[in-house]
Structures are given as C-alpha cells and as structure tokens.
Amino acid sequence: MMSYSLPEFLAHAIALEREAEERYVELADMMEAHNNLDTARIFRDMARFSKLHGDEVTERAKTVELRKLNSWEFRWRLPPEVGDDEGLHYLMTAYHALKYARDNEIRGMDYYRTVAEKSEDSEVRRLGNDFADEEKQHVEALERWIAVTPRPSGSWAEDPDPAQAL
Ligand code: ZN
Numbered sequence: 001m002m003s004y005s006l007p008e009f010l011a012h013a014i015a016l017e018r019e020a021e022e023r024y025v026e027l028a029d030m031m032e033a034h035n036n037l038d039t040a041r042i043f044r045d046m047a048r049f050s051k052l053h054g055d056e057v058t059e060r061a062k063t064v065e066l067r068k069l070n071s072w073e074f075r076w077r078l079p080p081e082v083g084d085d086e087g088l089h090y091l092m093t094a095y096h097a098l099k100y101a102r103d104n105e106i107r108g109m110d111y112y113r114t115v116a117e118k119s120e121d122s123e124v125r126r127l128g129n130d131f132a133d134e135e136k137q138h139v140e141a142l143e144r145w146i147a148v149t150p151r152p153s154g155s156w157a158e159d160p161d162p163a164q165a166l
Contacts, residue, residue: 010061017054039094076104102142109135
C-alpha cells in the first residue's frame with residue numbers, strides 16, 4: 001500500500017464507511033425478515049455508527065479536493081469459502097451474520113492501521129490511528145454479541161456448515 005495524501009485518505013475512509021453502512025442496513029433487513037429482531041437492532045446501530053463516521057469524515061473533507069475512487073477496493077468480502085447464493089443463505093443466521101460483520105470490521109481496522117503506519121503525512125497518521133481505534137471498538141462490540149449468540153448446530157442447514165472450515 002502506498003503512502004496516502006490526506007485527500008486520498010479521506011476519500012477512502014468515506015467510501016469504506018458508506019460501504020459498511022449499506023451492508024449493515026442489508027444485514028438488518030435480512031435479520032428482520034427472519035424475525036431475528038435483537039440482531040437486527042445491533043446491525044441498525046452499526047449502520048448508524050458508520051453513517052455518523054462517514055458524515056464526520058465528509059465534513060472534514062469539505063476543505064480538501066477529493067479524488068474519485070474505485071469503490072471495489074472497499075467492498076465487504078464474504079468469507080472466501082462461501083459462494084454467492086450460499087453466501088446469503090449462510091448469513092441468515094445471527095451467528096454467521098455477526099461473524100461476517102466482525103471480519104469486515106477487522107479488515108477496516110487493519111486497513112486504517114496500515115494506512116497510518118505507511119503514511120508520511122502526520123494528519124493521515126493521526127486520523128488513521130483514530131479511525132482504527134474506532135473500528136477496534138466495533139470489533140469488540142461484535143465479539144461480545146458473538147459470545148452470547150448461540151452457534152447454530154447441525155440444525156442450521158442440511159448443508160455442511162461452511163464455517164467449519166475456518
Ligand atoms: Zn466500524
């Protein structure tokens with residue numbers, strides 16, 4: 001990863017937070033459709049945090065010229081062993097959806113931390129570390145929910161559990 005300028009960093013952070021917000025809204029809708037209201041609430045909260053953070057960064061970015069970005073750099077990733085259709089099916093359990101979100105929060109955290117380490121711009125370093133700390137709190141919050149969410153057993157699906165491979 002190259003050393004980002006402040007405008008590049010802000011543009012990346014906005015893309016990352018907007019992506020997270022969209023995914024959390026989708027996950028919340030999915031959990032509601034499956035009457036898993038507690039987990040839906042968690043994802044609504046996470047969507048709100050991402051939106052607030054994205055809005056903050058957008059506000060901060062108003063003073064700088066942002067470059068256009070390829071948002072694919074920030075797409076959330078399904079677990080690699082999960083195919084497209086199965087992916088959705090897989091995420092219909094609260095446990096897997098939470099783990100999926102947790103894994104993507106870890107990617108966000110690592111991303112911000114790496115940017116902070118690599119940048120020669122002191123403001124990028126400062127913001128990168130701030131944002132990484134914020135993502136760390138999201139990771140920890142999701143970890144706490146995962147710990148109290150029943151792990152689906154064989155009853156989850158007739159198919160073998162893709163997560164067993166992890
Ligand atoms: Zn986050």
